[in-house]
Amino acid sequence: MLSFDPGPEMAAELERVRVLGREFLRPLGIEADLTGEAIPAAHPFFQKAWELGIGRVGPDDREAREDGGSGERTAARRGVLVAEELAYWDRGAAVALPGPGLGAPPVRRMGTPEQLERFLGRFRDPSRPRWGAFAMTEPAAGSDVAGIRTSARRDGEGWVLSGAK
Numbered sequence: 001m002l003s004f005d006p007g008p009e010m011a012a013e014l015e016r017v018r019v020l021g022r023e024f025l026r027p028l029g030i031e032a033d034l035t036g037e038a039i040p041a042a043h044p045f046f047q048k049a050w051e052l053g054i055g056r057v058g059p060d061d062r063e064a065r066e067d068g069g070s071g072e073r074t075a076a077r078r079g080v081l082v083a084e085e086l087a088y089w090d091r092g093a094a095v096a097l098p099g100p101g102l103g104a105p106p107v108r109r110m111g112t113p114e115q116l117e118r119f120l121g122r123f124r125d126p127s128r129p130r131w132g133a134f135a136m137t138e139p140a141a142g143s144d145v146a147g148i149r150t151s152a153r154r155d156g157e158g159w160v161l162s163g164a165k
Helices: 007-035 044-051 060-067 070-094 101-110 113-124
Strands: 151-155 158-162
Touching: 007 044, 007 070, 101 113
Parallel strands: none
Antiparallel strands: 151 158
16 A cells, blocks of 8 residues: 655654744745845855755665665655655745755766766765756757757867857
């Protein structure tokens, strides 16, 4: 039978997220809506969220593919439940939270151990929040990834990007 019981560990985590939402996220979201100003990256709220593990890559992310998928399913379920709780308090502010963002799933799914460490390792560091980016949209393609034309080519020790984002 399908169960929606999050279990005691997840329920405790959701309660911590709920407190964060009530005390920080809702008031910050309202303030941002009223002023039209983004929440500054240095705001203590982001550090508090980061300390709670929101957005951070956990050690189980590395082994998720190697345990038959249960770690991947657990991480996905956790992500959905935490995102749902955060969205209740303020969806706009919730999407501004630190973490690897949309760039993480392809690396988690198909990356080598070296790529996992290179691209996601910094998101395990609990000392300060970090934000990832995923530059997908283009003027002629919108968010249709099949229509993306921007490319990168190696040039000596650097890269040359061509295209528009």
